[in-house]
Amino acid sequence: MAAGQPKPHDLRAAIADSVAEHVKAYDVAESHEGLGLAPVVEGEDPFRSKRIYVQSKLTGKPMAELRRIAGRLLEEWNDPSLQTMVDGLAARGVRGEVRNLIFASTGPKPKIVLRDAIDNVVEVVENGQFCLYYDRPVSEGGLMWSELVDWWSAALKTANTDVAARHRWTRLHTSLDSDPEKTLFRSYTKRYQAGFDQPALIPQVYLHYDPYSSTGGRRSALVRQRMDFLLLLPGRRRVVIEIDGKHHYARPDGTADPAAYAAMMAEDRRLRLRGYEVHRFGGWEFVDNTAAHVTLDAFFDELLDGPT
Numbered sequence: 001m002a003a004g005q006p007k008p009h010d011l012r013a014a015i016a017d018s019v020a021e022h023v024k025a026y027d028v029a030e031s032h033e034g035l036g037l038a039p040v041v042e043g044e045d046p047f048r049s050k051r052i053y054v055q056s057k058l059t060g061k062p063m064a065e066l067r068r069i070a071g072r073l074l075e076e077w078n079d080p081s082l083q084t085m086v087d088g089l090a091a092r093g094v095r096g097e098v099r100n101l102i103f104a105s106t107g108p109k110p111k112i113v114l115r116d117a118i119d120n121v122v123e124v125v126e127n128g129q130f131c132l133y134y135d136r137p138v139s140e141g142g143l144m145w146s147e148l149v150d151w152w153s154a155a156l157k158t159a160n161t162d163v164a165a166r167h168r169w170t171r172l173h174t175s176l177d178s179d180p181e182k183t184l185f186r187s188y189t190k191r192y193q194a195g196f197d198q199p200a201l202i203p204q205v206y207l208h209y210d211p212y213s214s215t216g217g218r219r220s221a222l223v224r225q226r227m228d229f230l231l232l233l234p235g236r237r238r239v240v241i242e243i244d245g246k247h248h249y250a251r252p253d254g255t256a257d258p259a260a261y262a263a264m265m266a267e268d269r270r271l272r273l274r275g276y277e278v279h280r281f282g283g284w285e286f287v288d289n290t291a292a293h294v295t296l297d298a299f300f301d302e303l304l305d306g307p308t
Contacts (some may be wrong), residue, residue, distance in 0.1 A: 006085050008305075010059040013051075018070075020050040021128045039093045062305040064142075064199055067234030071141035086140075086235055101134040101143075103205040104175035105226070110206075131206075132171070143232040146196035165196065175204045180243045180286035181228060187296040199304065205230040231303075238304065239277045246283070279303075 070086050098121045102110060107130030115123040124133055136151055153164040178184045191198045205227045229241040251260040269277045277292060286292045
């Protein structure tokens with residue numbers, strides 16, 4: 001996290017203060033699960049100190065989870081102090097709301113129309129069977145794996161979330177183009193085994209759409225139409241993760257392509273100025289699979305939890 005941003009200790013204290021102010025002591029124990037807190041155990045008594053009780057339940061939770069809990073509280077009531085802290089965590093978050101999430105393409109580029117230009121309503125009219133279109137609102141808490149599974153459970157018409165989760169994971173994995181992408185995806189999604197309340201890693205996300213580049217061999221006017229991976233985190237943080245193969249900086253014959261590299265860097269700058277976080281991995285980092293998993297685990301720990 002950037003210097004000056006709140007640390008996990010600060011956010012735990014702010015959440016505890018907010019609960020203590022807005023929830024009666026006899027309701028704290030009943031509402032704890034809705035807040036994502038650990039169950040009450042014998043001997044615990046929120047009547048002694050609501051703040052201490054809530055803080056004890058938040059101990060050890062990663063920063064991403066604390067942000068999600070804070071977001072839930074702010075949906076329930078107004079708390080200027082907590083809101084200021086959450087805003088500080090999202091100082092570089094993207095201002096706009098997520099409206100169209102088209103991802104995990106396994107075939108031809110989808111064709112879309114702007115059904116309602118005023119409300120920015122997009123509709124996939126061709127090749128929709130090859131991609132996924134998440135059509136639910138994304139809250140300030142970001143997009144969690146549990147929400148993606150719930151969405152897919154409804155599509156499959158099943159109440160078995162474990163079945164839906166496995167089916168969804170397989171479908172997302174199928175959309176990946178390279179072994180490094182699959183390694184990164186598998187490394188990250190091991191986190192889902194600890195519980196579904198983890199930010200969803202979304203592969204092959206359409207960022208730009210140029211309807212003319214698919215005809216007549218015309219080169220796209222938009223540099224990056226798809227992102228390798230996207231995380232939608234609390235506070236409107238949008239994290240782009242890219243894996244650079246040779247095509248990012250070299251021509252098909254292997255010679256250096258400075259123009260392609262410069263265009264890629266210019267696009268990175270544009271995204272960062274809009275508030276996106278962009279992280280790149282070189283393909284060489286995935287030559288040794290074991291070392292790659294170590295690198296990825298450390299990266300995601302720091303990205304999601306921040307320094308403690």
